[in-house]
Amino acid sequence: MSIGREEVVHVAKLAELAVSEAELPRLVDQLSRIVDFVAELNEVPADDSVPPFQAGAETTPLRADVVAPIPLARGPAQMAPAFIDGFFVVPRLGAMEES
Amino acid sequence: MSGEDGKKQRLGAITARETGMRLKAAEPLNAALHWSQDVLNAEGARVDAMTASGALHAVPVAIKDNLVTIEQPTTCGSRILEGYTSPFNATVVERLRQAGALISAKANMDEFAMGSSTEHSAFGRVKHPMDHDRVPGGSSGGSAALVAAGVVPVALGSETGGSVRQPASFCGVVGVKPSYGRVSRWGLVAFGSSLDCVSVFGDTVTSAARVLHVISGHDPLEATSVDQPPMRMPEMKKDLRGITIGLPREYFPADLHPGVKAATDRAIATMRDLGATLREVSLPYSKYAVPTYYIVAPAEAAANLARFDGVRYGPRQIEPANGDVRALYQATRGKGFGPEVRRRILVGTYVLSAGYYDAYYHKAQQLRALIASDFRTVFADGVDYLFTPTTPTPAFKAGEKSEDPVAMYLADIFVCAVSLAGLPAMSQPIGRDKGLPIGGQIIAPHFHESGMLSVAGALESALDGTAEVAR
Amino acid sequence: MTWEIVIGLEVHVQLATRSKMFCGCANVYGAPPNTHVCPVCLGLPGALPVPNAEAIRLGTQAAHALGGTIHRTSVFARKNYFYPDLPKGYQISQFDKPLSTGGAVHFESPERGRVAVSITRLHLEEDAGKSLHDRVPGKTAVDLNRAGAPLAEIVSGPDMRSPGEARAYLVALKQILMYAGTSECSMEKGSLRVDVNMSIRQHGETTLGVKTELKNMNSFANVERALDVEFERQVGLIESGKAVEQVSLLFNAVSGTVKVMRSKEESHDYRYFPDPDIPPLVLAPDWVEKQRATLPELPEAKRGRLMAQYALSAYHAHELTLDVAVADYFEAVARAGGDAAKSIGWVLGEVMSGFNEGHGFPVSPARLAALVGVVRDGLVSQQAAKRVYEEMARNDGDPKSIAERLGLVQVGDSNALGKWVEEVLAAHPGELARYRGGETKLIGFFVGQVMKKSG
């Protein structure tokens, strides 16, 4: 098993995904199978001289510094699950409260 | 107003009514997520107010539900976007509208385009139009099924790793993936950004070509958009004289499904009869395509799907006992994403997490470069196009692979390498085995979509793609 | 035991562009919340970023101004973390391939004389929005007007050796960036923000101690204060046998204390990878060179030139160049004929204090040059000229007529004055008689008549 229970729990935390105790064993199983499968690539020799792939345009185009926002057919107030006095509203944050 | 002109001017309204009837009749397939007669009628009226000269005047088009539309919801087949309607249109939707097309329905899909069977939609699986126990392929299974069932002649899907070619093959329709960057991604909800391509389904090669002609071309709203003109309509040829078709041996394994083998053999013979030169070639790195894909795509997806956090849009879930913002995230995302999306987010997060980047993501991007250079070498060596089976088997049964994610991933073994290399490719019907369609894949060099469609057109007219094969 | 403090600074400045880093929304401060937002900076599904050319140009000029090496190819990456004011769940930033590396800031250290603090890197990124904790009771309110604003992050080496030196570095850096036109650099408006890395070690040691990170300082003075507080805290820990832990701390300016915000175990794993939505940024060498050539004169160079051209002292040149607008004003006075040696006092005195109070330059350089001339000619005393200047700041009029109106003209030749008085008295016998009869307010009339003659 290339990926264990602790790693799955850690990664789920990084990804902000709730994972229940009940589903954990099966998830560990499936993720291990996937990670073992992709780890096959480790056997392929590819030294540093192989540059990583670049998709699409080779260099980024740049946008002229002009104020021209893409219009919204519906504004934030109509999209947001909680919106008060012009603000998106979320439950209180712990760490940054004093700032 | 003369009779002929009057009819032309009412074409939108007529199409709206007929498409509504067809969508209604096709409801058992569960292929359309959002449509209404009201929206269809409004589209019909909009089209009727335009001149009839648009390249797709009054042509009804179904749109995969990961392309954003102002007039209809966009859910990506996910609970996390249930009830969401975009405040802007995708560039491809705008281009279709300007060409006079009628935006008819939003098509069902594997959640966030993750899957190869359209069983992973939060809103229920899509049924194969010819056999309801089977899958239509995926992730663009809804779009493929709507074209296969004759509801619409053309539809938009999207490809990240074969999600149009594979369902086109399963459903017996034409599916065309353009070069990466040739069709705008603005308004395509991102899955694997370096792989994602808006792609086209058509009931014929020509109808698919007409749509690609309309939607392709540079878009300043996308930094990866390539500065290429829109695709020209393909020249329709009667033969394939002077064209060299490569047959990569890695795509014809000894244990290939006998029906698929018989169908590809027959298509190859037809191309030879049409005057094409056929040559065996090798793409040795293609065998690593699926594992490479399953590093790159989930890594990009894990970041792309981080925006679904219940803060700015979409439904919000919160554990009543815990009012912390982390609890909001974890509950919203934990409940909002289905099992396959959760698996891929976790894998993608894992391969990018501290200490693993070089072993996984960096290595996969190197493999990608090697896979792409295989294709370049072959095309530089006198091969004009490549021909392969699109899928290793015809459409499989629903539930057959849903317990084993890796078995499902291998359904894309012949389509993944092309996605990684960013090349144009397509699938077209080349026969049936026990009534189930089989697709043949043509792969072209970058930006040679038009020539690829010419070859496909010649093959389409010389070969009955619905004929049963003899094994 | 004597402890040495080792300080490195990370400074974020908002670039002075019209639009945001990756979208066409206005880059403005102080608008009603969530009014400058679009699909891109809201992180809506299907939106894509395209970099702003002017942000690249300003970043490149800032890098030149700091003497950095600008790389032909740099790469935008995704820095992944969840925060309510980070719409996409990642920040687009530059990671292993920044726009520029190297360079230095030269300045006078309060303790060590002239020092050079190295610049490790300058990279471009997008700003997050603002989380406000006092708007909605019990909740956090999010404003995304700032989300996607263009930032340059400037990271120094761990080269500073006192809190005062850190402050002096910030003053010098801000000055350079303002001269280069990079940013408004206002800590109040949040267009300049400072994060501090600090550790201590025994004098003479060459390895670095465990560092802590200080955030949330809203002025240069508070950066200095926070460093003083944190220095004492770290020394206290070590001298009582404890270890410094690698933590992030928040400075509370009211209580003058620091508080642990995040420990190392909770520290982020940002999972950086190149942003697949943005191909590499490739800058043509001749374009990069052009940005160097068109860079405005920087403070260091300006000081040298002012000293040479106007025979100013190092101190005067330093004061004058604190703000480029003041230096420009001084040069305009000189060009208008104001004697440089005599103008400098005015510019560094009345002019600069008015400017620093936010009044701009109410007296045009030409008018100040005229005032300097009037003083030089002895028409108005240095003392009286200050009142003339005040009046010039309030009202139109040339310095001479204002001085006359205020009765501030001095007459150097007392014989001449006596003669004028005699002539006036002789010419107005009636008025003289009335004055002598007790009508004392007529003194104003006589003064006016004398002044008329003097004019």
Ligand SMILES: [Mg+2]
């Ligand atoms: Mg930063």
Ligand SMILES: [Zn+2]
């Ligand atoms: Zn914006």
